[in-house]
Amino acid sequence: MKRFTAKIVDMIKEENLYASQGGPVILSQIENEYGNIDSAYGAAGKSYIKWAATMATSLDTGVPWVMCQQADAPDPIINTCNGFYCDQFTPNSNTKPKMWTENWSGWFLPFGGAVPYRPVEDLAFAVARFFQRGGTFQNYYMYHGGTNFDRTSGGPFIATSYDYDAPIDEYGIIRQPKWGHLKEVHKAIKLCEEALIATDPTITSLGPNLEAAVYKTGSVCAAFLANVDTKSDVTVNFSGNSYHLPAWSVSILPDCKNVVLNTAKINSASAISSFTTESLKEDIGSSEASSTGWSWISEPVGISKADSFPQTGLLEQINTTADKSDYLWYSLSIDYKGDAGSQTVLHIESLGHALHAFINGKLAGSQTGNSGKYKFTVDIPVTLVAGKNTIDLLSLTVGLQNYGAFFDTWGAGITGPVILKGLANGNTLDLSYQKWTYQVGLKGEDLGLSSGSSGQWNSQSTFPKNQPLIWYKTTFAAPSGSDPVAIDFTGMGKGEAWVNGQSIGRYWPTYVASDAGCTDSCNYRGPYSASKCRRNCGKPSQTLYHVPRSWLKPSGNILVLFEEKGGDPTQISFVTKQTESLCAHVSDSHPPPVDLWNSDTESGRKVGPVLSLTCPHDNQVISSIKFASYGTPLGTCGNFYHGRCSSNKALSIVQKACIGSSSCSVGVSSETFGNPCRGVAKSLAVEATCA
Known part of the structure; x- marks a missing residue:
């Protein structure tokens, strides 16, 4: 060290x-x-x-x-x-x-x-x-x-x-x-x-869950007013003035008098992003490609490399592979003296993280741990033949532990026991201490198949879909434009992918999140935790995988997949990411934008709240206003709707101010829109698109 x-x-x-x-x-x-x-x-x-x-x-x-x-x-x-x-x-x-x-x-x-x-x-x-x-x-x-x-x-x-x-x-x-x-x-x-670096704060209570911190030295003064209550908005008195403090918010007063910002009141526009799907544009003319546009190589089940080695007992995986590969084969041949076709159960205990079990070259079952519990035990029904049977267990890691007390001793892989249950007369056979043969990594890894340039790629026989241990390859043209690119792996099982020899990482679109734990919206008030605000419950954790534009050529790109479980690569598609809409929702009680601080003193005019929109790219202008309402609009970006009070001038005023410009600002007040409902707190909500 x-x-x-x-x-x-x-x-x-x-x-x-x-x-x-x-x-x-x-x-x-x-x-x-x-x-x-x-x-x-x-x-x-x-x-x-x-x-x-x-x-x-x-x-x-x-x-x-x-x-x-x-x-x-x-x-x-x-x-x-x-x-x-x-x-x-x-x-x-x-x-x-x-x-x-x-x-x-x-x-x-x-x-x-x-x-x-x-x-x-x-x-x-x-x-x-x-x-x-x-x-x-x-x-x-x-x-x-x-x-x-x-x-x-x-x-x-x-x-x-x-x-x-x-x-x-x-x-x-x-x-x-x-x-x-x-x-x-x-x-x-x-x-x-100037105040923050000059002195320490004087902190006082303004009431239950209310706190003021003042940095003051000479004529320099700055203050922070906090409401740490998780439910109730309050109005507080500070230095002879009244201030409205939403729950779980801080107001910042650079001069100890005027609020420049409250953390719960957002002036910034929000954006809705969307992904546009593009089919995989295969390059025509590859001699290896089949009618599907794909060629393939089957990864051998079990031991296929010269550097395999025998060892009595079950080995821990990380110390065996030294992280040269996610994969470690455990292979064993047994002589079964029972009747052919007899059903037994293969009991496996693993430190994690996942495994695929093959009996006589055929996938019999798989199991995986999870982010909260890496270890697992699985009972896989298997059918044995009379005489010699080969058991091949492919154990794999999904990232290595890098933190925790004694994490270096936690290990991974099949450390047992491994037991055949349900033999004749109810007997069991413990395989844990027999002489296993081990292979670190895959034959395709040693052959460099991930580059797509080596190996005898097959395109003539029946295209293998939904089969385990297949390397796939295709060539493609990059999606047009400059928007960020991802691959949608819907249709695949689990594996790793390479673009022009660069690994874009492990893909696992079949691992679905629990149905529980998500909400339509998340209340920001109150302490945050990793489980508080979540979306996408009941759906795959990740289907889209980022491909940097810098890795792509206009055409002639090579995509290689190694699929462990079984999938259909013809379902793969590219997506590009765009900003679909811009939105802002500003109330008449919002402070003006921070950049306008003290501008009222300089201009002699009172500056109020402002709603501002700016297109994300320099070459874009605001092309349409999808929604505009001044009064009591409701909803969120993409789903705004009019409340009981709404100015009939709002849409035309915002259109006139914004359409054709790369950015625009509109004052949020009854002076701008008229007063559609007196005595009611009002706000302006706008959704726009850029092109």
Whole structure:
């Protein structure tokens, strides 16, 4: 570990990247969240942390070192917070800054799980609360979603998509309103900068679940007003003025008087994205392609490589494969003296993560663990023949454990027992301690079939659909345009895919999330957890798999699949991602956009709330207004509808202001639209399209 850490530090120093050298690197981190598990190691864990701290600081980076989630981080290491909320966090010394190294913008998706998301109102609340209570540094995890290409997923059953509901999504598209609202939050905090860096906050209670924090020194003053109640909006009195605070929100007052932003009131537009399906455009003329456009090679069942080896007993998988492959074959031949066609049961116990069992070359059954429990036990009915029978068990991993006390000992694979049950006279046969033959990986992996350029690809015989252990290949033209691209793997079972030799990751569209745990909408009020806000229950966890445009050529692209369970590749299609609609919903009680802060003082005119729309691409203009209502509109983006009160001028006014422009702004007030219902709080809701 010391050699590795020193190597990384030396590489950074050689490029003059540390801030102490004039570069951009302002912090170094040693260890990560070890404090969550170090108690399991007792005194050795404490000694290790002291050693790691001493080792790191001895490397003389010229910038501070941090340890995340390490309450006893030795001086001068700064202990920091990771989590959904860090406002209550306190560093272990008053000489250390309060730092939030991982603000979790969402959560990861497991295969077999529903899709988690985190409402931006809650995320903005968490950010504002952190700075309200003396925070100095905050970092998002994740700010840009990603993709676990190849076999890089960081933990068992983590899906290939690592979108994380981040402000910028897996495809590089800004996720609205999350990105825009957080941008406004940070602009608002920036307006308080002079006060924030000059002094510590004075925190007082304004009532139950109500809190004010004031940063004041001389003539400089900034304040944060928080309502941490999960249900009730309130009006509070602060410094002689009244302020309306929605539940679970923070208002930011850069001058201790005027609200520039409330975390629950979103000025930013939201966007609805959609995927447009395109058929797989096969390149014509490939000599290998069949009438389906696909060629194929069957992966042999069981032992097929020269580097296989015998071993008595059942081996743990990770130490056997050294992660060279997801796959490990366990193969055994037995002599069955019973009647041909006799039904027995093959009992298998595995540490995970999944397996396929073959009897005499035929798939007899499969089983998988899940993200909460990797281990499993399965009883597979099998039919044996008289005499020699071959049992081939293909065990596979779906990402490796990378965190937890003693996680290196958790293991994977079939460690047994493996027992044949239901033999003659009710006997059983324990196969666990017999001499098994092992093969690390697949023959097709050794042959480099993933590149598509090697091997004897077949296109002449009957095209194999819904059969296990098949390599498939086709050539295709890239979807036109510049929109992000994904492959829809509906119709396939489980496996891995490569585009032009680059692995786009494991696919598993047949792993369906539970029907329970999702809601039509998620109440942002109250503490967030990974299971609070989820969508896509009862559906496959992931059907769309990102293919970077940079990996594609206009034509002549090669797509290779390895299918484990059985599927139909002719059902595969490409999709491209577009922004379908822009929406905004702004009330007459919203603060003006942060960029208009103090503009009323400069212009002499009172500035009110504004609804703004901007097309996502520079070459686009607003082409239509699908909905506009000023009054009491209801619903959400894509499903707005008129309430009991609605101005009959709204649509024409918004159309005139917006159509033909790349962006537009409309004041949200009765001065603009007339007053359709006096004495009622009103808002403006708009849905537009760009082209």
